[in-house]
Amino acid sequence: MFIQRDGRGANMYTERFENAAESNEIVGGKALNLIKMKKLGMPVPNGFVISNESFMHFVERNELDLQSEAIQSEIMEANIPDDLSSILLSSFHELREDYTSVAVRSSSGAEDLEGASFAGQYETYLNVKTDEEFLSRVKGCWASCFENRVRQYTKTIHENVEKISMGVVVQGLIHSDVSGVIFSQDPVTYNPDHIVINASYGLGEAVVSGIVTPDTYLAKRDGTKIEKIKGRKELKIISGSTGTLEVETTKVEQDAYCLNDVQLTQLIELTLEVEKHYGHPVDLEFAIQDQKVYLLQARPITTVIEDAEVIPEARKEFILDRTDKEDFWFLIDSRFPDPISPLFASIVTQPFYQGMAKAAEELREPSGYIQMKVHNGYYYGKQIHLETDPKQLFMENEKLMENLYPDLTNRMHDIIHDHLLPIYRYMDEETSKELTAAKAIRGLGEVEGFFKEVYYWHFMIVLPLASITIKLERLFKSLLGTEPPHELYQSMAGVMNKSLESDRILWQLSLKVKNEPQLLKVVMDADEGNVSRDLSAFGKGKDFLERVDNFVNVYGYRCLKAHDFVGETWIENPEHVLQIIKNFIINGYDFDKEFETAVADGKRIYQRFLNGIEDSAERDLFNKHYQMVLDAAVITDDHHFYIDAMFDAKARLYLLKVSELLVEQNVLDDAEDIWFLYKDEVIAALDAPHSLRETVWERKRQYDLQGKMKTPSFFGKPKDEDRAFVEMVFGSLEESKENTASTIKGISASGGVCEGKVKVISGMHEASNFKKGDILVCRNTTPVWTSFFQDAKAIITDTGGMLSHSAIIAREYRIPAVLGTKVGTDRLKDGDRVIVDGNTGTVTIIDG
Numbered sequence: 001m002f003i004q005r006d007g008r009g010a011n012m013y014t015e016r017f018e019n020a021a022e023s024n025e026i027v028g029g030k031a032l033n034l035i036k037m038k039k040l041g042m043p044v045p046n047g048f049v050i051s052n053e054s055f056m057h058f059v060e061r062n063e064l065d066l067q068s069e070a071i072q073s074e075i076m077e078a079n080i081p082d083d084l085s086s087i088l089l090s091s092f093h094e095l096r097e098d099y100t101s102v103a104v105r106s107s108s109g110a111e112d113l114e115g116a117s118f119a120g121q122y123e124t125y126l127n128v129k130t131d132e133e134f135l136s137r138v139k140g141c142w143a144s145c146f147e148n149r150v151r152q153y154t155k156t157i158h159e160n161v162e163k164i165s166m167g168v169v170v171q172g173l174i175h176s177d178v179s180g181v182i183f184s185q186d187p188v189t190y191n192p193d194h195i196v197i198n199a200s201y202g203l204g205e206a207v208v209s210g211i212v213t214p215d216t217y218l219a220k221r222d223g224t225k226i227e228k229i230k231g232r233k234e235l236k237i238i239s240g241s242t243g244t245l246e247v248e249t250t251k252v253e254q255d256a257y258c259l260n261d262v263q264l265t266q267l268i269e270l271t272l273e274v275e276k277h278y279g280h281p282v283d284l285e286f287a288i289q290d291q292k293v294y295l296l297q298a299r300p301i302t303t304v305i306e307d308a309e310v311i312p313e314a315r316k317e318f319i320l321d322r323t324d325k326e327d328f329w330f331l332i333d334s335r336f337p338d339p340i341s342p343l344f345a346s347i348v349t350q351p352f353y354q355g356m357a358k359a360a361e362e363l364r365e366p367s368g369y370i371q372m373k374v375h376n377g378y379y380y381g382k383q384i385h386l387e388t389d390p391k392q393l394f395m396e397n398e399k400l401m402e403n404l405y406p407d408l409t410n411r412m413h414d415i416i417h418d419h420l421l422p423i424y425r426y427m428d429e430e431t432s433k434e435l436t437a438a439k440a441i442r443g444l445g446e447v448e449g450f451f452k453e454v455y456y457w458h459f460m461i462v463l464p465l466a467s468i469t470i471k472l473e474r475l476f477k478s479l480l481g482t483e484p485p486h487e488l489y490q491s492m493a494g495v496m497n498k499s500l501e502s503d504r505i506l507w508q509l510s511l512k513v514k515n516e517p518q519l520l521k522v523v524m525d526a527d528e529g530n531v532s533r534d535l536s537a538f539g540k541g542k543d544f545l546e547r548v549d550n551f552v553n554v555y556g557y558r559c560l561k562a563h564d565f566v567g568e569t570w571i572e573n574p575e576h577v578l579q580i581i582k583n584f585i586i587n588g589y590d591f592d593k594e595f596e597t598a599v600a601d602g603k604r605i606y607q608r609f610l611n612g613i614e615d616s617a618e619r620d621l622f623n624k625h626y627q628m629v630l631d632a633a634v635i636t637d638d639h640h641f642y643i644d645a646m647f648d649a650k651a652r653l654y655l656l657k658v659s660e661l662l663v664e665q666n667v668l669d670d671a672e673d674i675w676f677l678y679k680d681e682v683i684a685a686l687d688a689p690h691s692l693r694e695t696v697w698e699r700k701r702q703y704d705l706q707g708k709m710k711t712p713s714f715f716g717k718p719k720d721e722d723r724a725f726v727e728m729v730f731g732s733l734e735e736s737k738e739n740t741a742s743t744i745k746g747i748s749a750s751g752g753v754c755e756g757k758v759k760v761i762s763g764m765h766e767a768s769n770f771k772k773g774d775i776l777v778c779r780n781t782t783p784v785w786t787s788f789f790q791d792a793k794a795i796i797t798d799t800g801g802m803l804s805h806s807a808i809i810a811r812e813y814r815i816p817a818v819l820g821t822k823v824g825t826d827r828l829k830d831g832d833r834v835i836v837d838g839n840t841g842t843v844t845i846i847d848g
Contacts, residue, residue, distance in 0.1 A: 002015065012053045013084060014091040031107040031169045033298045040277055042270070043294050046098060047171030048091045049107070055142050055166050056482060057084055065144075075143040080135055081688040092134050092170065099172030101127045101239065104134065106141040107167040126203060127173060127239040134170075139199065141168045174294050175239055176287035177204035178258045179204035180214055184271050185281035185301060192281070195219050195268055196705075199259050201249055202236025204285050204296065211235070211246075215258050223268050228257060229710065232760070232829060254829060266293050274298055280618045301698075310810040314680035318349035319619075320375035320715075328382040328716035332372070333800040334731045334820070336563050338763075339377030339706040343655070347448050349374065355455030361386060364396040364464055367725060377706035380715070397467075404464045412461045416642050419457050423450050426651045431657055435836040439684040441659045444679060447651055458643045465635045472625045478612050479622055480781060486748045486811075486838070489802055491606040493811040494599030497634040498641035500812060502555040507575065507591035509547060511586035519544055523582055531578040547573050548581075557649035558641075561763060562782035566675050572653075587772050589790045598812055636803055640782070658682070665689035668696060676700055707762070713822075731801050735822040744827055746796070748841035749807035750817035755835045755846070756793045758828045775836060777828050781806045789813040794836035796824045796843055810838075818843050 017038040031049045062078040104125040123144040125137040137755040145166040180199030213231040285297040360369040370381040476484040524532040534540030560567030613619040659674035676699035736745035759774040772791040779798045802821040810817035816838030833847035
């Protein structure tokens with residue numbers, strides 16, 4: 001082996017990009033794409049490839065057994081032979097003449113194998129400067145080839161471990177001012193005419209790893225700008241004296257777009273040029289330093305496009321296609337504010353609206369039911385009317401409902417006890433059993449059938465509640481002469497429901513901690529995620545954990561994300577509960593005192609309404625209907641606890657067992673990956689195991705993008721009566737026309753006025769970022785979010801109405817709430833100072 005004097009390195013061990021062989025087996029997938037782009041004259045930073053021959057030489061000289069269980073540590077402990085290290089260092093030194101530091105990245109030949117994705121499974125090291133660090137990082141890349149998941153894959157495809165191809169890419173590091181990713185075809189809408197760019201400050205790892213909310217730019221392929229969506233760009237990764245640092249961005253940086261129009265035009269032109277050479281849609285990683293654009297990576301977009309012509313037959317019933325969009329379909333973000341995982345969509349969508357249709361037919365519901373489909377990961381609905389004369393339906397419905405009104409809450413509990421709990425017990429039993437592939441396939445069908453039955457009872461419970469509520473609102477207007485204000489529902493605060501019941505128990509547990517110095521020290525001082533571990537080390541701590549376990553066994557069946565299988569349940573990880581207990585201690589909240597105050601306030605408000613009705617007969621009529629609605633007030637929250645939350649959680653735990661089979665068969669890397677497959681894919685993989693890693697990886701990326709990008713409020717052209725129905729039941733289709741540069745209008749859901757700084761929260765995983773006295777800004781909330789209300793000064797949401805969870809709990813905690821703004825999370829940024837007027841439904845930005 002020799003070092004070539006023209007500076008290109010040894011022809012078997014290292015090779016400059018412009019001279020390297022375009023061989024996947026020799027250099028790996030990542031390097032292959034860089035070599036292609038460099039030879040095409042693209043602005044790729046210079047670099048070289050360390051071939052698989054180098055790795056095999058290293059293995060032979062150190063007599064390593066690649067089958068060894070400890071192979072990773074053995075690689076890191078072994079020395080690179082002198083003849084090889086001199087060649088590697090020579091190429092490294094030559095590259096360092098042009099760059100202050102380099103990036104060292106794994107590049108496996110397995111990366112581009114059909115049906116397999118290894119993205120994120122190999123190592124990347126940034127800002128490498130010294131000889132010692134460089135050689136260590138090369139070994140780190142080699143060792144990463146032997147992660148358990150990678151080794152399992154090689155067994156699945158029946159390849160010998162010795163045949164693993166592991167190249168290493170060494171590239172001059174661009175100390176980027178701005179970086180990001182580009183998709184030559186919109187990965188969310190699948191529109192081939194749209195290019196999507198995500199960008200933020202600093203090195204690209206911040207965008208690629210998803211730790212920041214980047215700016216998003218959507219452009220037509222001809223360069224015409226369509227839309228700019230400003231991200232929060234919370235931090236940036238920069239080069240340090242060694243390695244990298246995470247640095248908070250300034251308010252100026254957060255408030256500005258990180259790309260200008262000239263840069264956008266350059267990026268679009270480069271993207272189209274790369275796509276032309278590849279012959280298919282691509283995604284690229286880019287960096288900009290001193291106004292110069294560099295391309296750092298390219299790969300094909302391999303996801304199957306969900307368009308009208310190619311949606312698989314098994315998914316056409318729940319995925320919106322082009323022909324659907326000719327009709328009026330509206331975004332159901334007031335009920336489903338976040339993207340839906342593919343598995344949830346394919347198991348739950350049809351049973352949900354089929355159950356609704358059955359209940360609507362049985363109750364002779366005049367408004368019919370809502371058919372549902374998914375677009376961009378979000379639920380859209382279409383109103384379906386029953387095939388009966390509307391007047392006849394109204395009379396039949398009125399008669400049925402009048403018989404149900406007086407006993408709605410007891411009826412709900414009877415349904416839960418007689419029909420739902422037996423299903424849940426059966427699910428628990430099935431989850432505890434060993435599964436085979438055949439049983440799992442049958443089980444998936446059972447789960448889907450159970451969802452249909454559960455949602456039938458769900459709507460048999462909530463449709464009568466909606467009916468009596470509308471009746472009371474109309475009675476209020478006729479007797480008092482005005483539309484019912486938020487105070488009508490404020491007067492019903494102080495009725496114990498499952499959310500408040502669980503909060504009260506957690507508050508009582510927090511008092512137990514406060515009264516025991518040893519418990520208090522551990523709960524307050526333990527690192528987040530390790531409270532259980534530290535409590536289990538002593539007697540009183542074990543006793544307290546037993547109390548917590550008793551709590552989660554009753555109240556823990558709720559996913560961190562509502563209406564989906566994604567996200568841990570409390571019963572899986574009681575640390576979530578311990579964090580809420582800690583919050584109770586920190587904020588000093590006195591549940592009983594606040595609850596008593598809410599009850600007293602409610603009675604006072606209601607008496608004021610009664611005093612406004614002069615005629616005694618009318619007063620008695622209003623009181624009769626009010627008391628029925630008050631008695632049924634628990635239904636909104638309790639049905640969510642027993643149905644939406646509990647059955648989703650039970651189904652999640654069962655489906656995780658199914659996913660464990662797929663992990664054992666090397667179909668998936670992790671049990672949580674199953675949420676990113678459709679049901680038909682899961683069944684096919686159970687029947688004939690094959691790797692779905694590439695599919696999962698691409699779907700996760702889509703899912704992340706869907707959460708950051710806007711999707712249309714509706715399709716088609718709604719008639720006046722269609723729009724009126726949707727806005728009455730689900731809230732406004734569009735933001736208020738009264739909005740100005742400094743004001744945002746929404747629904748007045750809980751009274752009061754306050755001033756403070758906002759904190760935009762996307763989910764429970766950000767709970768630790770929320771501080772007492774912040775104003776909570778989010779898309780919507782669910783019962784799992786209740787702990788936020790203890791600390792929040794006020795709440796602003798994009799979706800939700802007077803009877804949403806956000807409204808109910810805001811009234812219970814007596815904090816101002818402006819809901820259904822449509823634009824709160826877009827318009828407001830962390831730290832903006834606002835006035836929240838819950839009396840008028842107005843948010844005024846006074847410093848943003």
